[in-house]
Structure formats: structure tokens, C-alpha cells
Amino acid sequence: MIMDHREKNLKKRSYSDDFFKYGFTSIIAAGIEKPQCIICNKVLSAESMKPNKLKRHFDTKHPSFAGKDIQYFKNKADGVKKSRLDTGGKYHKQNLAAVEASYLVALRIARAKKPHTIAEDLLLPAVKDIVRVMIGAEFVTKLSAISLSNDTVSRRIDDMSADIIDQVIQEMKSAPLGIFSIQLDESTDVANCSHLLVYVRYIHDGDFKDEFLFCKPLETTTTARDVFDTIGSFLEKHKISWEKVCGVCTDGAPAMLGCRSGFQRLVLNESPKAIGTHCMIHRQMLATKTLPQELQEVMKSVISAVNFVKASALNSRLFSKLCNELEASANVLLFHTEVRWLSRGKVLKRVFDLRNELKTFFNQKAKPQFEALFSDENELQKIAYLVDIFAILNELNLSLQGPNATCLDLSEKIQSFQMKLHLWQQKLDENRIYMLPNLSAFFEENDIELDKRIKTISSVKEHLQMLADEISSYFPNFPDTPFALARSPFTVKVEDVPENAQEEFIDLITSDAAKNDFSSMSLNKFWIKCLQSYPALSEIVLRLLLPFPTTYLCETGFSSLLVIKSKYRSRLVAEDDLRCALAKTSPRISDLVRKKQPQRSH
Structure with a gap:
């Protein structure tokens, strides 16, 4: 040397x-x-x-x-x-502990969706201060061995992301039947770059597992072929065949659902047994957009009134001051955003609650067209109905959201809502409106005459019928027999079961053990358990249950992407951070630490 x-x-x-x-x-x-x-x-x-x-x-x-x-x-x-x-003694163990600590901190940073620099700039100095005050200054020096620089945290996140995807790929390949379903969506980030987000569902440990698969940029166009090639490249890299795809869930964009060259058609060409699904949440929102002309006009008037107040900072302050003086339940209005699923219901509820304050405000502002909106009983009745119906629709929308849902679960909720619509129409024929609490209360509080009530109820019936027709259009009847087989196999007739599984079906319905399992286990776990004894029958059912019914996970994933890839980190390649933040699979940190050569700190 x-x-x-x-x-x-x-x-x-x-x-x-x-x-x-x-x-x-x-x-x-x-x-x-x-x-x-x-x-x-x-x-x-x-x-x-x-x-x-x-x-x-x-x-x-x-x-x-x-x-x-x-x-x-x-x-x-x-x-x-x-x-x-003693290179294998205490000093070596302390260095291994320092490496493990850096991985654990990096994982917390990724899950909190924070910048990588936060460890060196905030976390480590804060921990040193805590140790110095609470334990003793002599122990602070041990923390200096933990490497938490920006580059180190980035490398740790990359390592953990690679380990997670290795585990996911291995689980997909070793899953019973070897089949899986995907949901995908495409959106843009703050830098106006298009990203494709994909989740996967497969059988693991006796149940379904929904897992983040990848987030890839679409660097040029975002056609069906671009999406297909991006996913195909990932599957090819990991030696997974398209034939293993049993379900695809997308939104309703033409590039996704086109009958000739849409993404789902390209997948079906490669995997004919796959089931293509249009996101049920998107379908529900599309079905509820249509309003009768008079209700549509009231909705536009309400939005215009809200925009008049919210678009001006001065108007917002004056309205807030007025609400405080009148001791209103709230002092601000909410903006209506077309792309937000629950927006209309929340905006209408706030407007209806503050209708008297809005009437006073528009009177002071000399805006007669808006003041009339909150003075006319006919208009207020329509607003009251819109508040009620959109509260009902928002409740339905929320019930369709969430992880671990199946097409069977959500189809039952849609069918239940359709039956309620028919029931409500029958009750309205009897002039009973208990299902519309705000409208009912408004009738009682203002002593609305019967003929005026009947006129409003007539408009309500028209909208409910229109809503029922739209729901039926977007949600055609599901095939009864396959879903009945999945939901209640012991009530299905043998001749209704596919011929290749009829003998297994007879064995199933005559088994007391199977009946006990069916009554005590969830639907997914029951049919997965049946794979060993009734493989052909179980595969038929599991191919119906595995497909995603919505793109809910992708929607939440894009929310996380926007947090991670903010305007301050617009150049960040966010896939590894997203995987560590969203994946259910935990990285094997102890294995990663053993692969590292811990370096002595100077």
C-alpha cells in the first residue's frame, strides 16, 4: 500500500x-x-x-x-x-444491527410516503436528541453507525421492492391452479406523465390475496396496444403466460373495452377463458348521472350559486362571517367536482343545511336569481329530494368500494338496490316517502299542500324509474347458475352443473363435512379448500370469484402516487416507493441484511 x-x-x-x-x-x-x-x-x-x-x-x-x-x-x-x-463478535453484530436499522427506517419512510432525505435531515438528529436526553450521551455514538443518507435510503427501498416482487412472483407461480386476475388503470402525475398501475389477485394460504404488481410509465401513447405490451413485457420477464390470466378489470374507456382492439379483447385473444369486467363503481356512477330536465336545472342552479360564493375570496369570507353570526351548523360551502364520486351528494347536503343563510346572503348581494332558488318552495323540495337520493347513491357507492370484494358480492348489492327502487316506486304510489327523510321533513315543517306534494312525488317517481332503467342497462342480469353454484351449491340441481363436474358435485352435496365447512367458512376459503377433493368443480367457481369487480385498488394507488411524486419530487421513479408503501407482502429484511457486507463507520 x-x-x-x-x-x-x-x-x-x-x-x-x-x-x-x-x-x-x-x-x-x-x-x-x-x-x-x-x-x-x-x-x-x-x-x-x-x-x-x-x-x-x-x-x-x-x-x-x-x-x-x-x-x-x-x-x-x-x-x-x-x-x-473478534470480527464475528460484538462489533460485527453492532454493524449488522445498524444495517438492519437503516432498512427498517427506509421501510417506514416508504410507507409514510415521505422524501428520502427526511432520515438524514430529521429522523436521525431527532433520535440522537432523544437518546442523549433520555438515556445518556455515551449511547449517542452508537447511532452514528446507522447510514441514512438520501442515496442509502433509496438503495434500501430498491432492495426491499425487489425482494417483495420476487416473493409475489413466486406466490403467483406456486398458487393453486396457477391462475390470477388483474385490475389496471392509467392516470397522469403532477408532471403530466402517464402511469399504468396494475394489481393482481391470486390464491395464497387458503384465501385470495390482492397485491400491488407494478407501476410503469407509458412514455408515448396510451393505446390498448401500449398497455397490452407493457403488461406483456412484465409477464414475459418473469416467465408468466397470458393464459394464466383468468380475469381483467378496467374502466370504461374505449381503449380498454373496445370490442375489436380494446385491451380486454387483446387479453381474451391470448386467454380465451378470461373474464373481462367493467369496474362496477364506474358503471354505478355512469348510471346515476342522468337526471330529468327539471332536476338537472335545479342541480345546475345550485352549482352556480356555490361557485358564486366560492369563486370569490371576499364572498367566501363574508358568507363565513354571516354563518358564524347566525350560528349555522357550518360556515363554508363545498365545491362540486365532477370526477369525485361522492361530490354531488356532499355539496347538496351542505347547501340544503345552509339554505336560510344562503337566502340572506344572496339578498344582501342583490342576486335575485339565486335568492329565488332558496325562497321558492318548489325549488327547495327538489333540492331536498336531490339531497336524499344522492345520499342513498353515495351509500351504495361506498358499499362498492373497498378491498377483497368479488363480483358475486357486489352483484348482490346492485340487485338489492334495484329491488329497493321498485319498492320505493310502489310506496310513492301510496304517497309514502319515508325513504326520503329530508323531503318528508320539509313537507311537514312547511305544511306543503297535498297537490304540491303530489306534483313533487310525480317528479320523484319519474327519476326513480329512469334510475332503475339506467341501472338495468349498465348491470345486465348475471348468469344465475354459475353464481348460484358459488353462493349456495347445495340448492343447485345436478343437471345445471357442467357435465365434467357433475360427479364431483354429487360427491360434494352428499358430504356432511362439506356442509359443515360451507356453514362455517367464508365462500372463498370454502372453495379453495374444496380444490383437493373436487378440483374440476372448484375451478369453475374460483374462475368466477377471482376476477376483480372494481378498480378501487388502482384508484387508491394513484392517490398514493400523487403523494409520493409531488411537485417537489416530479423526477422521481416512484415504482419502488409505491411497492414498499402499498404491498401487503413484507420484505425479508433479515435476509437482505445478511447479503450486505457491513462496513465499519469512521
Whole structure:
């Protein structure tokens, strides 16, 4: 090894036991004796082998050790020398612990969707302060061994992401039947870059597992072929066949649902047994957009009134002050956003609650067209009905959201809502409106005459019929027999079961053990358990249950993407951070630590 020229020519200085009182021992490095701090393990240059320089290091770096006697430092020096000889001992274990700690901190940063620099800028200094105050300054030096720089945190996240996807791919390949379903959606980030987000569902540990698969940029166009090629490249890289795809759930864009060249058609060409699904949440929203002309006009008037108040900062402040003076239940209005599923219901509810305050405000502002909206009983009745019906629709929408749902679960909720619509129409024929609480209360509070009530109820019936027709259009009847087989196999006739599974079906319905399992287990777990005894029958059912019914996970994934890839991190490649943040599979940190060569901190 080549020595530093300056170190060759400097006057050789020898270590003295007097240096113990400054907390220093000696170490031979590249044939040169150098001083080493026995508190922080830092090795100084040979030129620093002077009492004044060692004392300066001790006084500035470790003032809390000033009262310790020489024997204390001698004991610590023995420990330092022992750790040099015992590479597999305490020192090595401390370094492994430091590497593991850096992985754990990086995982928390990824799951909290925070910038990578937060570890070095905030977390480590904060932890040092806590340890210094709560435990003791002598323990702070151990934390210096934890590497938490921006680059280190990024590498840790990359390592954990690679380990997670390795586990997911292995689970997909080893899943019973080897089949899986996907849901996907495409959206843009703050930098206007298009990203394709994909989730996967497969059988694992006796149940369905929904897992984040990948997030890839679509660098040019976003056609069906681009989406198909991006997913195909991922599957090919991991040696997975398109034939294993049993279900595809997308939104209703032409690029996804086109009957000739849409993405789902391209998938069906490769995997004819796959089931294509249009997201049920999107379908429900499309079905509920249509309003009769008079209700549509009221809705537009309400939105215009809200925009008049919210679009002006002065108007917003004046309205807020007015609400506070009148002791209203709220003091701000909500904006209507077309792309937000629950927006209309929340906006209408707030407007109806503040109708008297809005009437006063528009009177003060000399806006008669808006004041009339909140003065006319006919208009207020329509608003009251819109508040009620959109509250009902929002409740339905929320019931369709959430993870772990199947097409069977959500189809039952849609069918239930359709039956309620028919029931409500019958009740309206009897002038009963208990299902519309705001409208009913408004009738009672204002003593609305019967003929005016009947006119409003007539408009309500028209909308409910229109709504029922739209729901039926977007949600055609599901095939009864396959879903009945999945939902209640012991009530299905043998002749209604596919011929290749009829004998297994007979074995199933005559098995007391199967009946007990069916009554005590969830539907998914029951049919997965039946795979061993009734493989053909179970495969038929599981191919119906595995497909995603909505793109809910993708929607929540895009929300996380916008948090991670903010305007301050617009150039970040977010896939690894997203995977660590969203994946249910935990990284095998202990395995990753063993693969690392822990480096001694200087």
C-alpha cells in the first residue's frame, strides 16, 4: 500500500499512556501508528498524536466524559482492541444491527410516503436528541453507525421492492391452479406523465390475496396496444403466460373495452377463458348521472350559486362571517367536482343545511336569481329530494368500494338496490316517502299542500324509474347458475352443473363435512379448500370469484402516487416507493441484511 507522502516525512510520534485521560488509544494503520478515540472509534491522523490536539477532540466531541477516571478509559480501550480481533463478535453484530436499522427506517419512510432525505435531515438528529436526553450521551455514538443518507435510503427501498416482487412472483407461480386476475388503470402525475398501475389477485394460504404488481410509465401513447405490451413485457420477464390470466378489470374507456382492439379483447385473444369486467363503481356512477330536465336545472342552479360564493375570496369570507353570526351548523360551502364520486351528494347536503343563510346572503348581494332558488318552495323540495337520493347513491357507492370484494358480492348489492327502487316506486304510489327523510321533513315543517306534494312525488317517481332503467342497462342480469353454484351449491340441481363436474358435485352435496365447512367458512376459503377433493368443480367457481369487480385498488394507488411524486419530487421513479408503501407482502429484511457486507463507520 502506498503511504501518504506527507505522512512519510512527518516526525514520528509515539503513543503515551497519558493519552488515556483524553480518551485515546493507538492503532496501526498502513504501518503507521495513529490515535483512535475509544469513545467514537474515530481514527485521527498520525500528525494528531499531540496532547493539545487529542484534548481538543475530547473537549469538543465528548465533554460529557470529562469526569471519568483513567481506569474507565483503559477498560473501554481494552474493549476496542478486543473488537478488532473478534470480527464475528460484538462489533460485527453492532454493524449488522445498524444495517438492519437503516432498512427498517427506509421501510417506514416508504410507507409514510415521505422524501428520502427526511432520515438524514430529521429522523436521525431527532433520535440522537432523544437518546442523549433520555438515556445518556455515551449511547449517542452508537447511532452514528446507522447510514441514512438520501442515496442509502433509496438503495434500501430498491432492495426491499425487489425482494417483495420476487416473493409475489413466486406466490403467483406456486398458487393453486396457477391462475390470477388483474385490475389496471392509467392516470397522469403532477408532471403530466402517464402511469399504468396494475394489481393482481391470486390464491395464497387458503384465501385470495390482492397485491400491488407494478407501476410503469407509458412514455408515448396510451393505446390498448401500449398497455397490452407493457403488461406483456412484465409477464414475459418473469416467465408468466397470458393464459394464466383468468380475469381483467378496467374502466370504461374505449381503449380498454373496445370490442375489436380494446385491451380486454387483446387479453381474451391470448386467454380465451378470461373474464373481462367493467369496474362496477364506474358503471354505478355512469348510471346515476342522468337526471330529468327539471332536476338537472335545479342541480345546475345550485352549482352556480356555490361557485358564486366560492369563486370569490371576499364572498367566501363574508358568507363565513354571516354563518358564524347566525350560528349555522357550518360556515363554508363545498365545491362540486365532477370526477369525485361522492361530490354531488356532499355539496347538496351542505347547501340544503345552509339554505336560510344562503337566502340572506344572496339578498344582501342583490342576486335575485339565486335568492329565488332558496325562497321558492318548489325549488327547495327538489333540492331536498336531490339531497336524499344522492345520499342513498353515495351509500351504495361506498358499499362498492373497498378491498377483497368479488363480483358475486357486489352483484348482490346492485340487485338489492334495484329491488329497493321498485319498492320505493310502489310506496310513492301510496304517497309514502319515508325513504326520503329530508323531503318528508320539509313537507311537514312547511305544511306543503297535498297537490304540491303530489306534483313533487310525480317528479320523484319519474327519476326513480329512469334510475332503475339506467341501472338495468349498465348491470345486465348475471348468469344465475354459475353464481348460484358459488353462493349456495347445495340448492343447485345436478343437471345445471357442467357435465365434467357433475360427479364431483354429487360427491360434494352428499358430504356432511362439506356442509359443515360451507356453514362455517367464508365462500372463498370454502372453495379453495374444496380444490383437493373436487378440483374440476372448484375451478369453475374460483374462475368466477377471482376476477376483480372494481378498480378501487388502482384508484387508491394513484392517490398514493400523487403523494409520493409531488411537485417537489416530479423526477422521481416512484415504482419502488409505491411497492414498499402499498404491498401487503413484507420484505425479508433479515435476509437482505445478511447479503450486505457491513462496513465499519469512521
